[in-house]
Amino acid sequence: DAGVIQSPRHEVTEMGQEVTLRCKPISGHNSLFWYRQTMMRGLELLIYFNNNVPIDDSGMPEDRFSAKMPNASFSTLKIQPSEPRDSAVYFCASSLAMGVRTLHFGNGTRLTVT
Amino acid sequence: QQQVKQSPQSLIVQKGGISIINCAYENTAFDYFPWYQQFPGKGPALLIAIRPDVSEKKEGRFTISFNKSAKQFSLHIMDSQPGDSATYFCAARKETSGSRLTFGEGTQLTVNP
Numbered sequence: 681d682a683g684v685i686q687s688p689r690h691e692v693t694e695m696g697q698e699v700t701l702r703c704k705p706i707s708g709h710n711s712l713f714w715y716r717q718t719m720m721r722g723l724e725l726l727i728y729f730n731n732n733v734p735i736d737d738s739g740m741p742e743d744r745f746s747a748k749m750p751n752a753s754f755s756t757l758k759i760q761p762s763e764p765r766d767s768a769v770y771f772c773a774s775s776l777a778m779g780v781r782t783l784h785f786g787n788g789t790r791l792t793v794t
Numbered sequence: 795q796q797q798v799k800q801s802p803q804s805l806i807v808q809k810g811g812i813s814i815i816n817c818a819y820e821n822t823a824f825d826y827f828p829w830y831q832q833f834p835g836k837g838p839a840l841l842i843a844i845r846p847d848v849s850e851k852k853e854g855r856f857t858i859s860f861n862k863s864a865k866q867f868s869l870h871i872m873d874s875q876p877g878d879s880a881t882y883f884c885a886a887r888k889e890t891s892g893s894r895l896t897f898g899e900g901t902q903l904t905v906n907p
């Protein structure tokens with residue numbers, strides 16, 4: 681199994697630009713999570729989906745952030761417009777919604793907004 | 795609101811020593827307590843987990859101790875090795891929350907040779 685695949689691994693962009701982060705969950709997993717990691721705030725849950733449906737987006741910091749899951753094998757996190765304070769490592773994670781619900785993380789996207 | 799508090803923020807241990815990381819939680823509805831290990835440039839990965847019906851779980855050099863009445867749990871790494879140097883996160887989950895985890899702040903462990 682290839683695990684959770686995120687792209688790009690690194691993204692450097694200028695303030696005001698649109699940023700799109702991508703995630704391919706583990707095949708068969710029906711829960712998907714987007715986390716943000718910073719030194720100051722640790723791992724923050726931004727949003728999670730069950731069966732492609734957003735369940736809780738209360739962690740999304742502002743309307744500048746949006747996430748979609750058009751099908752079971754793909755999700756995007758978009759920031760528009762980006763700001764320097766959005767600089768962080770963004771992780772996607774997936775799991776089964778029932779039974780053994782171990783959360784499997786991707787290797788993250790390091791976003792730098794200048 | 796931080797529902798899982800973790801300490802210390804950083805820890806330095808000599809090779810062969812015992813590393814201890816502590817976590818405390820507030821919500822008594824939590825019923826699953828995993829620890830995740832994260833190496834630089836990688837995502838967190840499940841290390842070991844415990845449910846509140848037992849007070850201790852051991853896997854190799856890693857042990858979770860759980861105190862339900864105090865709402866605390868800790869990770870002990872015996873015979874710590876330089877390869878254990880990583881960031882460790884405790885977490886908690888409610889049965890009704892599917893697979894959603896609430897994470898502690900993380901502890902950066904350095905094991906010196």
